[in-house]
Each structure stands twice: as C-alpha cells, then as structure tokens.
Amino acid sequence: xxxxxxxxxxxxxxxxxxAALAAGLLAIDPAGLGGxxxxxxxxxxxxxxxxxxxxxxxxxxxVRRMPAHAADDRLLGGLDLAATLRTGRPVTERGLLAETDxxxxxxxxxxxxxxxxxxRLAVAIDTGTAAxxxxxxxxxxxxxxxxxxxxxxxxxxxxxxxxxxxRLALAIDLRPVDWRTVDRGVPETLTKPVxxxxxxxxxxxxxxxxxxxxxxxxxxxxxxxxxRIALLAGRAAAAHAALHGREEAAEADLQAxxxxxxxxxxxxxxxxxxxxxxxAPEDKxxxxxxxxxxDPAEPGTDTPSADQLLESIQAALPPDLLERLATGRAARQSxxxxxxxxxxxxxxxxxxxxGVGRGDPRRGDxxxxxxxxxxxAPWQRLRGRDGGAILVRPDDFxxxxxxxxxxxxxxxxxxASGSAALYRLAEAKGAVExxxxxxxxxxxxxxxxxxxxxxxxxxxxxxxxxVRAKRSLAGLPGGGGTPLYAGLEMAxxxxxxxxxxxxxxxxxxxxxxxANVARGGVGGREAAxxxxxxxxRRIARAGIAGIVIDTAPRPRPEAADLAQAMxxxxxxxxxxxAATLSRAVQVARGDPVGRRPAA
Amino acid sequence: xxxxxxxxxxxxxxEMKLALTISAVDPSVxxxxxxxxxxxxxxxxxRALAALLPSMKAVSGxxxxxxxxxxxxxxxxxxxxxxxxxxxEVIDAPIPVVDLPLGAxxxxxxxxxxxxxxxxxxxxxxxxxxLARAHRGFLYIDEVNLxxxxxxxxxxxxxxSGENVVEREGLSVRHAARIVLVGxxxxxxxxxxxxxxxxFGLSVEVVTPRDLKGRVEVVRRRDTFERDRxxxxxxWSDSELTLRETIVRARRKxxxxxxxxxxxxxxxxxxxxxGTDGLRGELTLIRAARALAALDGKADVDDDLIRRVAxxxxxxxxxxxxxxxxxSTVRVERVLSDxxxx
Numbered sequence: 026x027x028x029x030x031x032x033x034x035x036x037x038x039x040x041x042x043x044a045a046l047a048a049g050l051l052a053i054d055p056a057g058l059g060g061x062x063x064x065x066x067x068x069x070x071x072x073x074x075x076x077x078x079x080x081x082x083x084x085x086x087x088v089r090r091m092p093a094h095a096a097d098d099r100l101l102g103g104l105d106l107a108a109t110l111r112t113g114r115p116v117t118e119r120g121l122l123a124e125t126d127x128x129x130x131x132x133x134x135x136x137x138x139x140x141x142x143x144x145r146l147a148v149a150i151d152t153g154t155a156a157x158x159x160x161x162x163x164x165x166x167x168x169x170x171x172x173x174x175x176x177x178x179x180x181x182x183x184x185x186x187x188x189x190x191x192r193l194a195l196a197i198d199l200r201p202v203d204w205r206t207v208d209r210g211v212p213e214t215l216t217k218p219v220x221x222x223x224x225x226x227x228x229x230x231x232x233x234x235x236x237x238x239x240x241x242x243x244x245x246x247x248x249x250x251x252x253r254i255a256l257l258a259g260r261a262a263a264a265h266a267a268l269h270g271r272e273e274a275a276e277a278d279l280q281a282x283x284x285x286x287x288x289x290x291x292x293x294x295x296x297x298x299x300x301x302x303x304x305a306p307e308d309k310x311x312x313x314x315x316x317x318x319x320d321p322a323e324p325g326t327d328t329p330s331a332d333q334l335l336e337s338i339q340a341a342l343p344p345d346l347l348e349r350l351a352t353g354r355a356a357r358q359s360x361x362x363x364x365x366x367x368x369x370x371x372x373x374x375x376x377x378x379x380g381v382g383r384g385d386p387r388r389g390d391x392x393x394x395x396x397x398x399x400x401x402a403p404w405q406r407l408r409g410r411d412g413g414a415i416l417v418r419p420d421d422f423x424x425x426x427x428x429x430x431x432x433x434x435x436x437x438x439x440x441a442s443g444s445a446a447l448y449r450l451a452e453a454k455g456a457v458e459x460x461x462x463x464x465x466x467x468x469x470x471x472x473x474x475x476x477x478x479x480x481x482x483x484x485x486x487x488x489x490x491x492v493r494a495k496r497s498l499a500g501l502p503g504g505g506g507t508p509l510y511a512g513l514e515m516a517x518x519x520x521x522x523x524x525x526x527x528x529x530x531x532x533x534x535x536x537x538x539x540a541n542v543a544r545g546g547v548g549g550r551e552a553a554x555x556x557x558x559x560x561x562r563r564i565a566r567a568g569i570a571g572i573v574i575d576t577a578p579r580p581r582p583e584a585a586d587l588a589q590a591m592x593x594x595x596x597x598x599x600x601x602x603a604a605t606l607s608r609a610v611q612v613a614r615g616d617p618v619g620r621r622p623a624a
Numbered sequence: 625x626x627x628x629x630x631x632x633x634x635x636x637x638x639e640m641k642l643a644l645t646i647s648a649v650d651p652s653v654x655x656x657x658x659x660x661x662x663x664x665x666x667x668x669x670x671r672a673l674a675a676l677l678p679s680m681k682a683v684s685g686x687x688x689x690x691x692x693x694x695x696x697x698x699x700x701x702x703x704x705x706x707x708x709x710x711x712x713e714v715i716d717a718p719i720p721v722v723d724l725p726l727g728a729x730x731x732x733x734x735x736x737x738x739x740x741x742x743x744x745x746x747x748x749x750x751x752x753x754x755l756a757r758a759h760r761g762f763l764y765i766d767e768v769n770l771x772x773x774x775x776x777x778x779x780x781x782x783x784x785s786g787e788n789v790v791e792r793e794g795l796s797v798r799h800a801a802r803i804v805l806v807g808x809x810x811x812x813x814x815x816x817x818x819x820x821x822x823x824f825g826l827s828v829e830v831v832t833p834r835d836l837k838g839r840v841e842v843v844r845r846r847d848t849f850e851r852d853r854x855x856x857x858x859x860w861s862d863s864e865l866t867l868r869e870t871i872v873r874a875r876r877k878x879x880x881x882x883x884x885x886x887x888x889x890x891x892x893x894x895x896x897x898x899g900t901d902g903l904r905g906e907l908t909l910i911r912a913a914r915a916l917a918a919l920d921g922k923a924d925v926d927d928d929l930i931r932r933v934a935x936x937x938x939x940x941x942x943x944x945x946x947x948x949x950x951x952s953t954v955r956v957e958r959v960l961s962d963x964x965x966x
Contacts, residue, residue: 244839
C-alpha cells in the first residue's frame with residue numbers, strides 16, 4: 026500500500042486495506058464469521074468492495090440483496106401464491122434466508138432495519154437454519170449465511186439493531202475511503218485462488234489457548250461484554266491464518282482479528298481504569314486482564330499478550346471514542362435497542378393486526394390471500410372445479426383486521442434548563458419515572474425529549490423498554506437556557522410521526538414555562554415566550570393531547586399560558602413531590618372530561 | 625437434535641442450569657424464563673434441554689401427542705374415532721421440545737384447515753399446529769419479548785386452560801394442550817407483559833461471566849464444539865448420561881418426597897413477606913423445592929431447599945415497581961436472610 030504524507034490519505038489507505046482484508050476473510054468463512062458490519066455511504070468505495078466480495082466468494086455461493094424491511098413471506102418463505110392459484114394445489118416457496126444458504130446476504134440501509142427482521146437474521150446465523158411456521162407451511166431449510174449489514178446511518182440515532190451486530194464478526198468503516206484510494210486496487214495477494222486455498226485449509230487451523238486468552242483479555246479491556254464477539258474474534262484469527270497459509274494462528278492473525286473485530290466495538294479506552302457505562306464492581310479486574318496470575322495459559326513467546334494486542338490496535342480505535350465516552354454516548358453506540366424502531370412501524374402500518382375475519386377487499390380492507398384460499402378450499406368440488414383454477418366466491422374473502430390507534434405513546438418533554446434544574450429537575454425525573462412505570466403497566470410506549478441550552482434533544486425514541494428509558498433519564502444533565510420552543514417543536518414533530526404510524530401520541534410537558542431562548546438560539550425572554558406559545562398553538566391545532574406540569578416553586582402565569590395555548594391541562598405543582606405529581610397526571614389523564622378542555 | 629451443544633458442557637450459569645433441570649424433573653413447576661444480555665448461552669441451554677428429557681408413553685400415529693392413559697373427553701375427534709375403531713398402540717416417544725420460531729403465524733400455532741387435502745380432495749381436515757405438537761412437552765419461545773401480542777394472548781389462554789379450542793374455517797376442534805413454556809429474551813429489547821411473566825414457573829437472570837478464565841473457557845469449548853461436533857458430543861456423553869439418569873431417578877422419586885407442614889409454612893411466610901400476588905408463587909416454590917429434593921436425594925423438603933429455589937420461583941412475581949433500582953433478586957435475598965437467619 027502506498028502511504029502518502031497526507032494524514033487523511035493514510036487513514037483512507039488503512040481503512041481500505043482493512044476492508045479488502047475483511048472481504049477476503051468473509052469469503053473464506055461466511056457462515057462462521059456471521060458477516061460484516063460495514064459502515065459506508067453509497068459510492069465507489071462501497072461498489073468496489075461489494076464487487077470484490079462477489080469476486081472472492083466460492084463458485085456458486087449466492088450473494089443476494091435484501092431490503093432492510095423485507096417481509097416474512099420473502100424472508101422466511103411460505104406459500105407461493107401465484108403457483109398455488111395457477112395449479113390449484115398448495116405450492117411452497119423458500120425464502121431469502123434459505124435461498125442464500127452457503128452465501129452472503131447484503132442488506133443496504135441496515136440502520137433502518139427493525140428488531141424483528143434482525144432477530145430472524147440472528148436466528149439464521151446462530152442455527153444455520155430457517156424455520157418456517159406460517160401460511161400453513163411448516164418447514165426447516167438450511168440457511169448457513171453471512172450478512173453484510175451496510176450501515177449508512179449518519180448520526181447516532183440510526184443504528185443497526187444490536188442483536189444483529191453482536192453476530193457479525195467483522196466491523197469495517199468505508200466512510201473515510203475516497204475514490205483515489207479505491208483506484209489503487211487491492212493487495213495482489215488477495216485473489217480468488219488464494220482465498221480458495223484458505224477455505225480448504227481453514228478447518229485445520231488451530232487457535233491455541235494462549236491466543237484465545239489474549240483475544241478475550243483484549244475484548245474485556247475494551248469493555249466488550251459479549252462473549253460472542255470474543256468467539257468471533259477467534260474465528261476471524263483462524264480465517265486470517267488460513268489466508269496466509271498458516272495452520273497455527275500467529276501474532277499477525279491475532280492483531281488482524283483484534284483490529285477487524287474488536288476495535289470498532291470498544292466502549293472504553295483500554296487504559297481507562299474507571300468503568301465507563303455502568304459502575305459494576307466486577308469490572309475492576311476487567312480493566313487489568315494481564316495481571317490475573319491465574320491466566321489459563323501464559324502467553325508463549327510468539328503469542329502477543331492482551332496488552333500487546335491492545336497496543337497494536339490503538340490506531341484502529343474509533344477516532345471519536347474519547348469524545349463519545351465523555352458525552353456518555355459510547356454505550357449507546359454499542360447497545361442500540363433492537364426493538365427500537367419496533368415492529369409496529371412496519372408490519373402494523375395500520376395498527377396492530379388482531380386476527381382475520383370475513384371481509385370485503387373492495388371496501389379497502391386488506392385481503393389475506395392464504396386465509397381466503399382456506400375458506401374456499403372445502404367447496405371446490407361442490408362448485409364444480411375440475412382441477413383448474415380455484416373457484417373463489419365473495420363469501421370466501423378473508424381480510425386481516427387491525428386494531429387502530431390501539432397503542433398510545435406518551436412523549437415526555439422535560440425542561441432541563443438551569444432554572445428548572447435549580448429547582449427540581451430531580452423531582453421531575455422522579456415523576457417521569459413513576460409515569461413510566463404506569464405506562465409500562467398499560468403497555469404504552471414512552472419517548473423522552475429534553476431541552477436546555479440552545480436546543481432540544483430526543484433522548485429516547487418511542488420504546489417500551491423501561492431499562493432504556495431509565496438509563497437515558499439518569500444521564501440527563503441540567504443547566505443552561507430554556508429553549509422551550511425547541512422542545513415543543515421537536516415533541517410536536519415526534520407526535521405527528523407517531524400518529525402517522527397509527528398510534529396515539531400524548532404530550533406531558535414538565536417546565537416552569539420561563540422560556541428565554543428564542544428561535545435560532547437567540548436570547549431574550551419576550552421573543553422566546555412568543556416562539557414557545559407559537560409552538561404550543563401548533564400542537565393545539567394538530568389536536569395532540571397535552572398536559573403541562575408547572576415545576577416552578579411559585580406558580581407563575583407563563584406555564585398556565587402555555588397550557589392554554591396547547592389547549593392542554595395545566596397542573597401547578599408548587600410543592601409536589603414525585604408521587605403527587607404522578608398521581609395528578611394519572612387523574613388528569615383518566616378523566617375523560619378533563620382530557621381536552623374546551624379553549 | 626443430536627448435534628446440539630451438550631447441556632453439561634455449558635460453562636458456569638449454575639442458576640440457569642438448575643432451573644432447567646428442575647423443570648425437567650417436574651414440568652408442573654411451569655417452565656422457565658431466561659432473561660439476559662446477548663451472547664450468554666440462553667438459547668444454547670434451552671435447546672440442549674431436549675437431550676436430557678426421558679421418554680414418554682404415546683399413541684402411535686397420533687397427531688396430538690395423546691397420552692394413552694388420559695381422559696378421552698379432551699382428545700380431538702380424530703383420536704376418539706381412532707380409539708373406537710381399534711385399540712391404541714402405545715410407543716415410547718421423546719418428550720417434545722418444540723420451537724416457536726419468529727414470524728410464526730396464528731394458523732400454524734393453533735392449527736388450521738389442511739389446505740392440501742382441501743384443494744386436492746375437497747376434504748375438510750384439521751392440520752394440527754405447534755400447540756398439538758408441544759402437548760405434554762415444552763414450547764420454546766426465543767426472543768419472547770418480540771412475540772406478537774395476539775399470539776401472546778392466545779398462548780396465555782391455552783397454557784391456563786390446558787386445551788386448545790379452534791373455531792375457524794368451519795372447523796371446530798378441541799384438543800388437550802398441556803404445555804410448559806420456556807422462553808428467553810433480552811430485556812433491553814422490550815419488556816414482557818406481567819401476565820406472561822407470571823406464566824413462567826421459574827425465572828433466571830443471566831449475565832456474561834466477567835472473569836477472564838471463565839470467558840476463555842467458554843470460547844474454547846464453543847470453538848472445539850464448532851470444529852468437531854461429533855467428537856465434542858462424544859467427549860461429553862458420559863456427563864450427559866449421568867445428568868439424564870439423575871433426572872430420570874428424580875422424576876421417579878418425586879412423589880416420595882415428604883412435605884412437612886413446617887416447609888409449607890415457611891413458603892407461605894416467605895411469600896407473605898415478599899408480597900407476591902396470588903397462590904401461584906407459593907405453589908411453584910414448593911414444587912420446585914420438592915423437585916430439588918428429589919434431585920439431591922433428600923427425603924423431605926427443608927429450609928435449605930426452599931432457600932435455594934426461592935429466588936428462581938419468586939423474583940418475577942414481586943409486585944413490580946419496574947424502576948426501582950433494587951433488583952428483584954436483591955429484594956428476595958433480603959427477605960430470605962430475614963426469614964432464614966444463618
């Protein structure tokens with residue numbers, strides 16, 4: 026590789042050579058490695074990388090593309106409707122998972138994937154089979170696949186579901202790679218015959234105990250909890266050894282594995298004594314793996330210790346790791362909830378399916394073809410069918426029923442500004458927690474928007490996970506100005522999105538109403554209050570239900586005005602503690618008359 | 625089934641293994657829920673359970689896993705007709721451990737009209753679903769928190785009533801479905817409904833081992849397994865056999881285990897102190913302690929046994945303040961040390 030003096034070119038060259046290497050390793054052992062977490066934007070680098078992978082894959086091994094939102098009938102397989110209707114007997118078809126057996130499934134925009142698709146891929150990677158129990162089909166197909174999850178996410182809010190990431194050995198980043206770097210090509214050693222030889226050699230490669238210990242120690246020091254990742258690092262080392270014709274994993278193989286598998290998943294700096302995300306007492310020994318005297322095996326002379334491995338991958342650690350750690354976001358990057366975008370948004374576009382019943386598709390109900398066929402089937406002989414097309418009468422039509430707006434999402438809008446923080450941010454947090462518990466019991470989802478300084482932040486997208494809600498709340502710092510308008514605007518946009526998905530949004534605003542940051546981040550109380558009231562009126566016009574809880578020690582008119590502009594309920598809570606607050610909101614929400622008082 | 629990772633080769637995770645072993649000894653304990661982070665071997669352990677279960681008496685050719693000794697009233701019409709025509713042929717069959725895969729649809733879970741027969745022969749025949757297949761055995765739900773809500777409702781109903789009633793496509797079928805639910809999930813990916821939580825007899829929270837030695841051992845064993853499944857399974861076959869025999873012996877001895885009044889009172893006292901809802905907790909606690917007594921070869925249920933199974937049987941039944949920082953495990957432990965001063 027040519028290394029220029031330009032630091033950017035250097036980074037690009039390093040990323041590209043790692044990416045090419047990852048393509049080679051994946052081509053050697055797609056099912057064993059599980060796949061690649063490929064951070065990239067569409068462009069020449071991505072195109073060239075995909076072409077390289079295709080080129081190196083075994084002859085006849087399928088490389089299929091899968092949309093991130095693939096539905097179950099395509100993913101798992103089921104009844105082949107066209108063939109069934111044509112032939113008049115049930116014909117089953119295999120899904121993408123089974124069709125990709127022995128090959129690689131490429132998923133563009135994997136950051137848009139929802140938790141249930143990710144879970145299906147995860148099962149296929151874990152078990153090498155695709156189990157189908159749907160549409161009257163019961164089958165097990167082989168599905169030994171590797172997954173290339175192309176993560177095109179531009180910020181932390183978009184992330185590939187963690188359940189999937191945990192099963193993809195290789196993590197590479199093509200974002201810094203420009204076309205000039207790509208044009209220089211890939212190492213000459215990375216050719217199809219070499220990869221084929223490596224594939225044959227792979228099952229003879231041994232990763233000894235000392236090497237496993239080094240990789241495990243390195244993973245621990247980087248704060249990688251999952252054992253699966255440590256296991257995958259071992260397999261990557263084996264594949265790398267095979268690529269270089271070695272039957273015993275050597276130092277270079279371990280370094281490559283640490284760089285390609287472990288580095289991108291670090292949640293703390295290796296030298297960092299203090300555990301980063303959660304203060305777990307057991308973490309103490311984790312940060313010094315090398316001093317444990319009862320190491321299963323002392324590293325041999327040619328096996329690097331965990332320490333040496335760490336050193337070798339310093340350059341590959343995410344450049345912004347320190348910064349992210351400082352803001353407490355590393356944990357988020359490493360553990361975005363799989364169910365976050367939820368199944369709801371996709372498979373329940375029109376509310377939750379709650380079964381199938383007789384219906385008329387001409388009225389716009391969604392026809393359920395399989396159930397319709399079932400309904401028509403017993404009558405075929407009576408209706409005089411002679412082996413040709415199936416005779417379906419309007420009576421047979423079955424449609425899927427959805428329960429619309431069955432789910433509500435409570436959006437908490439929390440004032441974390443200096444003025445609120447001074448008084449009672451802690452109490453507001455307590456109240457939100459209690460309300461969360463209540464939402465949990467009712468199976469509602471919750472979301473959390475906080476505003477302070479010069480803007481609002483979506484701390485928690487709609488979720489049912491209390492664990493996450495609580496974590497994001499605990500990490501909420503206080504201080505700074507009060508950009509009330511920004512909080513309300515973000516909440517309104519979120520609420521409208523929720524409604525488009527067929528769920529019912531409701532806002533709970535906790536503030537003292539004393540806005541002092543206006544649109545555009547300018548100071549000035551008057552403009553700030555005006556902007557906030559504008560935003561509140563927009564919420565009222567959109568017909569979104571809301572409650573304003575005045576957190577000021579002495580209630581003042583601002584918050585009441587706000588509630589009125591929102592056409593929501595106003596709850597002054599001068600001396601209320603968390604429990605009183607929560608009860609008040611419960612009462613306010615439970616009262617159908619008080620829900621939306623006439624303006 | 626034969627190329628699964630052996631149960632006894634799982635490193636550590638003693639609580640999870642204990643819970644699964646207990647449910648293998650006495651299915652009436654009511655299944656196990658395993659919650660934990662990714663990559664802690666939850667699915668591995670549950671799938672491995674199948675190999676440890678003894679066989680059961682079944683009727684040859686029965687699509688509903690009928691118990692030859694069972695009450696005929698609860699059998700599907702098909703079984704009643706068959707019995708009227710000829711006597712049952714009784715065979716030994718493995719206790720079923722049925723996977724409920726993600727994306728399963730309602731028709732496959734409860735059963736539905738057999739489309740093939742209907743289209744080809746115009747015959748109205750019921751095709752039993754996963755519930756029939758899992759009758760008298762275990763239904764394993766991986767990622768239980770990703771299960772569609774209407775399927776959860778359906779399962780709750782069937783597990784509570786012990787029978788599956790199907791009314792669809794002009795078919796009216798009712799068959800016994802006594803099923804033990806075994807589930808695993810990651811709480812980070814969505815909470816479980818309290819109603820579903822309560823249906824599991826025992827619950828376990830698993831965490832990744834934090835010590836290097838343990839972690840290396842896990843990775844090593846898994847790697848050895850992946851390279852040579854047959855060899856690995858062979859190497860562990862002795863300990864698998866021993867464990868299986870222990871379970872079979874415990875199942876036989878289960879009814880002989882004595883249940884002194886003192887033990888029943890202890891269980892009641894414990895549940896009262898913890899404020900668990902309903903009687904289910906107490907019942908499960910006693911049954912689990914009895915199964916453990918049978919496993920350990922003890923004659924009677926005693927304080928020590930109750931103490932050991934209490935966290936498993938009770939921690940998911942505490943009245944939930946889901947945001948309380950103190951985990952349910954800690955709450956159970958506190959009450960335990962109050963009631964059983966050491």
